[in-house]
Amino acid sequence: MLDYDKEAERYDAARGGEPRAAAAAEAVLSLVPAGARRLLDAACGTGIVTRRLAAARAGLRVTGVDLAPAMVRRAAARLPGAVVRADARRLPFTAGAFDAVSSVWLLHLAGTDDDARTVVGQCARVLRPGGVYVTTVDKGPSHNVGSDIDAVLAARPPSPVRDAAGAVEAYAREHGLCPAGRARFTGLGQGRSPRRTIADLRRGWFMTLPPEGPLADRFADRLAALPDQDRPRPDPVFTLLAFRKP
Numbered sequence: 128m129l130d131y132d133k134e135a136e137r138y139d140a141a142r143g144g145e146p147r148a149a150a151a152a153e154a155v156l157s158l159v160p161a162g163a164r165r166l167l168d169a170a171c172g173t174g175i176v177t178r179r180l181a182a183a184r185a186g187l188r189v190t191g192v193d194l195a196p197a198m199v200r201r202a203a204a205r206l207p208g209a210v211v212r213a214d215a216r217r218l219p220f221t222a223g224a225f226d227a228v229s230s231v232w233l234l235h236l237a238g239t240d241d242d243a244r245t246v247v248g249q250c251a252r253v254l255r256p257g258g259v260y261v262t263t264v265d266k267g268p269s270h271n272v273g274s275d276i277d278a279v280l281a282a283r284p285p286s287p288v289r290d291a292a293g294a295v296e297a298y299a300r301e302h303g304l305c306p307a308g309r310a311r312f313t314g315l316g317q318g319r320s321p322r323r324t325i326a327d328l329r330r331g332w333f334m335t336l337p338p339e340g341p342l343a344d345r346f347a348d349r350l351a352a353l354p355d356q357d358r359p360r361p362d363p364v365f366t367l368l369a370f371r372k373p
Contacts (some may be wrong), residue, residue: 130331131172131195138173138198143316143362145175151365152179154312155229158261158369163187163226169215169250170194170233174202180229181206191223192218193246216245223255231367234290235266243289244298251302254372259307260299261369269314274360276319279349284335295368306369309365318359321350 131138156175159166164186171177171191181189191202191210203210213219215233228250237243250260267288271277288294296306319327325347331338336346 132197134207136197136351137274143314146315147317148175148179150315151176152183153233154310154367155180155185155231155261157310158308159227159229159259159366163259165225166190166227166229167192167218167220167225167244167250167253169218169228169230170236171202171210172198172232174205174210176231177202177210178205180318181209215249216242218253219250220253222252223258224253226255226258228254228258228260228261230262232263232266232365234262234264234295235288237289240287240289240294243294244301247295247298247304248302251304251370251372252300254304255294256372258372259369260304260372261367262290262295264290264295264368266290266365269363269365270317270319272318272361272363274319275329275353276321276324276350276360279346279353280333281326283333286334292366299331299368299370304372307369307371309366309368311364314363314365318362320355320359322355322356323359325350 166180166187166189168177168180168189168191171193174191177189177191189209191206192213192215193199193202194214196243199210199212230250234243234246237246245275249281254260328343328347329338
């Protein structure tokens, strides 16, 4: 698992920067009702998407939450007074406090299925009746674009998919939420090149490939043998699901 305090400084540049953030914010807002006045962005990270959510609609008050202190500091610089450090499994807000809640690239990081279920439950709890929860699903599989890099990585030990669409839909039902739509957006600037994938491997990006050791070395060697070491393969396309609280 990546250390997101250490990742904070390079997070935006390594993940598509403003173009990706713009695509994500536009897709989230396409699922948020026009009349929403308070939105919570759970796991807001550096606030690069959160800021766009806040700027896109007059009258929409956006609050960001993240657990990593370095991420919170960066997000707070973008949205002064609107970012709280907290665990999404224990949101520090009253029931029904928000018209909408978003969690972009969060559930795949859950340590267990129960953690993912708890996050969905917390997001449902802080929604008012009629409110909408929007979340990414199937984040890991979205990175498989059928490239030669993916062919190499297919042999690595499998990791659990905590944000599988079917599981998230089940968690939402458990907490009284109903399906309310879906959207897709391109992770601009996130297409992998072999050299970048090796660097990601070495810093712990892949949960089932510890950065040091013979297994990581074997995968690094296979990736290094691919052609066009610095040519990015196609960008991933991410999926958002929306759920309404009756």
